[in-house]
Amino acid sequence: MPSNKSVSDEPITQFINCRILRHHKLQREDLWVRGGKILDPEKLFFDEEGFADYRIDCENRIIAPGFIDVQINGGYGIDFSQASDDYSLGIAMVAKKLLQHGVTSFCPTIVTSPPAIYQQVLPQIRVQNGGPDGAGILGVHLEGPFISKEKKGAHPPQFIRSFNIGAIADLLEIYGQLDNVTMVTLAPELPNSGPVIQELARRGIIVSLGHSVANLSQAEAAVLQGSTFITHLFNAMLPFHHRDPGIVGLLTSEKVPAQNRIFYGMIADGIHTHPAALRIAHRAHPKGLVLVTDAVPAMGLPAGCHSLGQQEIHIDGLHAYVAGCSEEAALEAASLHPAELLNLTHCKGTLDYGSDADFVVLDESFTVRETYIAGQQVWKK
Amino acid sequence: MKLVILDDYEQASEWAAKYIRNKIIKFLPSEDKYFTLGLPTGSTPLGCYRKLIEYHQAGDLSFKYVKTFNMDEYVGLPSGHPESYHSYMWNNFFKFVDIQPQNAHILNGNASDLQAECDSFEKKIADAGGIDLFVGGIGPDGHIAFNEPGSSLVSRTRVKTLAKDTIVANARFFGNDLSKVPTMTLTVGVGTVMDAREVMILITGAHKAFALYKAIEEGVNHMWTVSAFQQHPHTVFVCDEDATLELRVKTVKYFKGLMHVHNQLVDPLHSMKDHKD
Numbered sequence: 001m002p003s004n005k006s007v008s009d010e011p012i013t014q015f016i017n018c019r020i021l022r023h024h025k026l027q028r029e030d031l032w033v034r035g036g037k038i039l040d041p042e043k044l045f046f047d048e049e050g051f052a053d054y055r056i057d058c059e060n061r062i063i064a065p066g067f068i069d070v071q072i073n074g075g076y077g078i079d080f081s082q083a084s085d086d087y088s089l090g091i092a093m094v095a096k097k098l099l100q101h102g103v104t105s106f107c108p109t110i111v112t113s114p115p116a117i118y119q120q121v122l123p124q125i126r127v128q129n130g131g132p133d134g135a136g137i138l139g140v141h142l143e144g145p146f147i148s149k150e151k152k153g154a155h156p157p158q159f160i161r162s163f164n165i166g167a168i169a170d171l172l173e174i175y176g177q178l179d180n181v182t183m184v185t186l187a188p189e190l191p192n193s194g195p196v197i198q199e200l201a202r203r204g205i206i207v208s209l210g211h212s213v214a215n216l217s218q219a220e221a222a223v224l225q226g227s228t229f230i231t232h233l234f235n236a237m238l239p240f241h242h243r244d245p246g247i248v249g250l251l252t253s254e255k256v257p258a259q260n261r262i263f264y265g266m267i268a269d270g271i272h273t274h275p276a277a278l279r280i281a282h283r284a285h286p287k288g289l290v291l292v293t294d295a296v297p298a299m300g301l302p303a304g305c306h307s308l309g310q311q312e313i314h315i316d317g318l319h320a321y322v323a324g325c326s327e328e329a330a331l332e333a334a335s336l337h338p339a340e341l342l343n344l345t346h347c348k349g350t351l352d353y354g355s356d357a358d359f360v361v362l363d364e365s366f367t368v369r370e371t372y373i374a375g376q377q378v379w380k381k
Numbered sequence: 382m383k384l385v386i387l388d389d390y391e392q393a394s395e396w397a398a399k400y401i402r403n404k405i406i407k408f409l410p411s412e413d414k415y416f417t418l419g420l421p422t423g424s425t426p427l428g429c430y431r432k433l434i435e436y437h438q439a440g441d442l443s444f445k446y447v448k449t450f451n452m453d454e455y456v457g458l459p460s461g462h463p464e465s466y467h468s469y470m471w472n473n474f475f476k477f478v479d480i481q482p483q484n485a486h487i488l489n490g491n492a493s494d495l496q497a498e499c500d501s502f503e504k505k506i507a508d509a510g511g512i513d514l515f516v517g518g519i520g521p522d523g524h525i526a527f528n529e530p531g532s533s534l535v536s537r538t539r540v541k542t543l544a545k546d547t548i549v550a551n552a553r554f555f556g557n558d559l560s561k562v563p564t565m566t567l568t569v570g571v572g573t574v575m576d577a578r579e580v581m582i583l584i585t586g587a588h589k590a591f592a593l594y595k596a597i598e599e600g601v602n603h604m605w606t607v608s609a610f611q612q613h614p615h616t617v618f619v620c621d622e623d624a625t626l627e628l629r630v631k632t633v634k635y636f637k638g639l640m641h642v643h644n645q646l647v648d649p650l651h652s653m654k655d656h657k658d
Contacts, residue, residue, distance in 0.1 A: 030476070042471040043461060049482035 010035040011053040018058035021331050022351050031063055033357045036374030040353035058361060064331045065349050066104025066358035068338035071141055071265055073109045074297035080108045083120040095134025099379035102360035102368035105136040105348060107182050112144030112155035119176035127180050130373040139182025146186040147211035151236040166192025168199050181205055185231040187212035188222035201226025209247055211236040219247045220255040223262060229341055230264040232294055233281055234273050251285040263341040265292040282325055289333040290341055383617045384636040385643050386625055390585045393621045394428025397583055399647035402442050404514055406651040410446035417448045419515030422466045425583050426518060427473060434477040441652035444480040448509050452517060452526035454488040455563035464554045488567040499538040499567055515577035519584050523592040523605030527568035534609045536570030571609045579615040587623040594627035
């Protein structure tokens with residue numbers, strides 16, 4: 001094929017012999033990429049009279065949008081909640097290692113910590129694009145310290161806080177800044193949480209309910225004030241009860257306005273949640289499921305004793321589990337739904353024309369074989 | 382005229398595709414000598430396009446030195462609209478074959494001066510040396526392209542307003558919302574298609590039977606514009622049994638009796654592989 005002189009001089013790559021996830025279905029369709037974005041080949045053909053410069057044969061594999069992890073506390077020995085001299089290098093290392101799991105964007109998560117930690121660590125995390133050096137950082141997920149002592153999970157109780165006046169000042173006093181913060185997990189039953197939720201939502205920061213003993217009414221109120229996410233559904237909250245479903249009840253609550261979709265994170269490792277419970281949630285509200293790892297610093301490391309923030313925990317081994325739903329639904333729970341949660345669907349989470357070309361190539365067993373960010377191959381098995 | 386009658390839709394589509402394939406390959410197209418092909422849209426030619434794609438994917442047929450000219454396009458549909466004929470051609474044909482984009486010509490229904498666009502299309506055809514083979518279909522009202530009943534038999538490429546029946550029939554592609562259906566199209570004229578060196582009309586299905594009868598057993602009449610091709614020296618009608626239901630038994634028997642002659646046009650079936658330079 002002669003060299004293509006179209007609107008841009010950037011090379012056009014056509015991925016052939018693949019099935020791609022588009023419009024919620026895996027379909028046999030070529031994927032076209034140019035300039036780091038997914039390209040519309042019909043427009044290219046008719047408007048620019050262009051064609052592909054490179055053709056890559058995917059040997060019948062599956063191409064899905066890159067996975068987005070909105071809850072990950074660290075990995076490979078790196079703990080996002082611990083300050084260190086080479087903190088930035090640590091984040092970069094994890095970002096690079098995530099590529100082999102098909103994660104192209106993530107939210108480094110910081111668990112309940114003392115103010116000193118936040119103030120040292122937050123200025124060192126910047127929202128940035130992914131690339132050959134690692135997955136992109138969408139922003140920080142602050143999980144705590146405004147949570148319930150009764151549902152602290154693995155968080156250190158001595159640093160758990162409540163709201164003083166119920167305004168952003170409370171948060172700034174602890175965190176220092178909210179510049180690169182994408183999400184805050186808090187317990188809505190804490191007094192004065194309302195105005196805080198509203199202000200965070202107004203600033204475009206996702207408010208997530210978690211580590212909480214809220215009942216359903218309190219949770220619904222929080223949703224009406226602007227909360228849109230539930231942190232690891234079922235874990236660190238009151239169990240579902242048929243007379244007060246608690247936070248879990250948000251999945252089917254009539255008080256959640258139709259146009260506000262509530263999303264819920266699920267750690268699909270078969271341990272944090274029984275697969276049957278995961279399936280119940282999925283069947284009740286399939287479009288809200290967001291798969292998260294909630295990975296700890298010990299991820300990728302051998303069994304033994306490791307730290308998580310200011311705590312020590314023991315690791316025994318890792319599992320991965322697929323929720324008995326369709327392939328497309330599972331893929332979307334790891335890509336499209338987190339993008340919808342973060343209001344990023346115009347550029348992430350899909351293979352729609354114009355989207356960032358962040359995608360993964362999977363084989364029949366859904367193992368990640370290759371990872372691409374902005375159309376560039378950044379990892380290959 | 383050659384009336385080629387096959388048993389069913391699949392066989393008719395395949396015969397037509399083989400005919401086109403042989404025509405292109407025997408022409409020996411090259412950079413200095415392109416084969417010009419006129420193309421239709423609609424449900425009838427889908428089977429034929431599928432076979433042509435198969436031949437291309439098997440390495441037997443290339444469209445690298447083929448120029449195509451589509452018959453028509455709606456006026457006013459935004460580019461990329463799934464119901465536009467641009468989208469039809471991309472999704473059903475162009476995206477699977479090796480035609481060079483600058484050689485795929487389709488009328489632009491969003492041109493600022495529609496008649497100028499039509500005149501320019503005529504000029505492109507002339508510049509390409511005219512059309513070697515124009516493939517078309519037939520409407521239930523006997524129209525070729527959008528040359529609805531009453532269209533001049535010597536018409537050229539121009540803007541046509543659609544008949545109410547056509548708009549209603551098309552509504553199903555526009556969510557059954559009549560307000561969304563285009564009311565005008567740009568179409569090649571009957572005269573434009575008559576200028577082609579050869580014409581092949583695909584007609585399948587019982588709902589087209591009456592139109593076929595009017596087109597070949599009655600006189601040349603601008604109410605059934607396909608009848609104009611009775612006056613073309615090289616026309617092939619490819620149809621299935623159902624499309625012949627309104628013809629005289631005598632007509633059908635006569636042409637079925639000629640199938641062994643007609644089949645020589647598709648057998649032996651040529652392949653690009655035999656002509657590797």
